[in-house]
Amino acid sequence: MGSSDDEESASSLTDAHRFFLQGIMAGGTLSEKDVEELFSAAKETYKYRQTTPLTDFVETINKALSFLYMQIRNIASELDGEKFYGLINTRADLExxxxxxxxxxxxxxxxxxxxxxxxxxxxxxxxxxxxxxxxxxxxxxxxxxxxxxxxxxxxxxxxxxxxxxxxxxxxxxxxxxxxxxxxxxxxxxxxxxxxxxxxxxxxxxxxxxxxxxxxxxxxxxxxxxxxxxxxxxxxxxxxxxxxxxxxxxxxx
Ligand SMILES: [Zn+2]
Ligand SMILES: [Zn+2]
Missing domain, CATH: 1.10.10.10 (Winged helix-like DNA-binding domain superfamily/Winged helix DNA-binding domain)
Structure with a gap:
């Protein structure tokens, strides 16, 4: 912690990123539709004008979170392929x-x-x-x-x-x-x-x-x-x- 790399990635988060991350944290497991709405709300609320795709936007947050072993991950349901998102601990085990x-x-x-x-x-x-x-x-x-x-x-x-x-x-x-x-x-x-x-x-x-x-x-x-x-x-x-x-x- 505290290396210039960490500081750089943490400071690369805008208010829009932070708003989005809070929404993910509060939501538990979110559907793709929920996440797209959250993404739009984050961009609108903070006048985020870049045309960054959702995947890159999430990647920026994940870089900033990596030293905490946290990550926003998405997975497709095995039943129908529907995508879900969540904030997870990359070192999680059952215990x-x-x-x-x-x-x-x-x-x-x-x-x-x-x-x-x-x-x-x-x-x-x-x-x-x-x-x-x-x-x-x-x-x-x-x-x-x-x-x-x-x-x-x-x-x-x-x-x-x-x-x-x-x-x-x-x-x-x-x-x-x-x-x-x-x-x-x-x-x-x-x-x-x-x-x-x-x-x-x-x-x-x-x-x-x-x-x-x-x-x-x-x-x-x-x-x-x-x-x-x-x-x-x-x-x-x-x-x-x-x-x-x-x-x-x-x-x-
Ligand atoms: Zn597969
Ligand atoms: Zn085969």
Whole structure:
């Protein structure tokens, strides 16, 4: 701290940047639409006239925050590709959420559900759905509730809170199955990669961890793509073959 580099990056923040950062801090996990509105409000309020794109504007803030190990990060939901933003601690692990974001009970339940979701994402457990090979990467809500270790109604409340805070998300409208939510994907990315490196794989095109998605039809190939990434990747004239083994890639 205090090097000329830090001072330079901190002073490169305008009032518009600070306004934007405060909005992100207050908002928890924000949708892309919320963030675009916040960006417009920041520019209008402080007569910020540069035509900086949102990504560069955020990058300037992230440079200033880096020595605090904080960062504004965005991640696409595995369900539909919708983007979310949040301010995260780049050194976060599950334990560091204790007291600040999650109670001990919530962490205990979350950890067991997370382990079960990771297990369910193993390519060996892939399923055939609508003619394509998928990684379900989710568990049933009844199984999730058994991981609570308390009375059923308390487990239900804990689960609801984990969903509300976007640590978990229901994968079906009927709330039958559950997987990791955008908050987990954002906050725990590094931690998951370091602690579960043999069990958590990344999507071949967006390089983010992947639990739910499509797997190459070739049983010897473990390439995975999120549903929205596969759609984007194969849009246009690109051949529908696995980017790695060139096996035909079936889409839903
Ligand atoms: Zn992806
Ligand atoms: Zn392949």
């Amino acid at each position: 560091s959420q204790k007291g600040t974001q999650l109670t001990l009970t919530e962490i205990g339940m979350f950890r067991k559900i997370m382990n079960a979701v990771i297990e369910a994402s193993d390519p060996a457990k892939s399923k055939e759905r609508d003619g394509i090979r998928v990684s379900e990467g989710s568990i049933s809500v009844s199984a999730a509730l058994e991981h609570g270790g308390n009375a059923h109604s308390l487990n239900e409340r804990t689960l609801e809170r984990l969903v509300q805070e976007r640590w978990l998300v229901y994968t079906t409208p009927a709330h039958k199955r559950i997987t990791l939510g955008v908050r987990s994907l954002m906050e725990l990315k590094q931690w998951l990669e370091e602690n579960y490196e043999d069990h958590v794989s990344n999507c071949l095109t967006c390089h983010e961890p992947i639990f739910m998605g499509e797997i190459c039809q070739n049983n010897r190939c473990e390439v995975k793509l999120h549903h929205h990434c596969s759609k984007r990747w194969f849009t246009g004239n690109r051949e529908r073959v696995c980017p790695s083994c060139k096996n035909v890639w079936k889409m839903r």
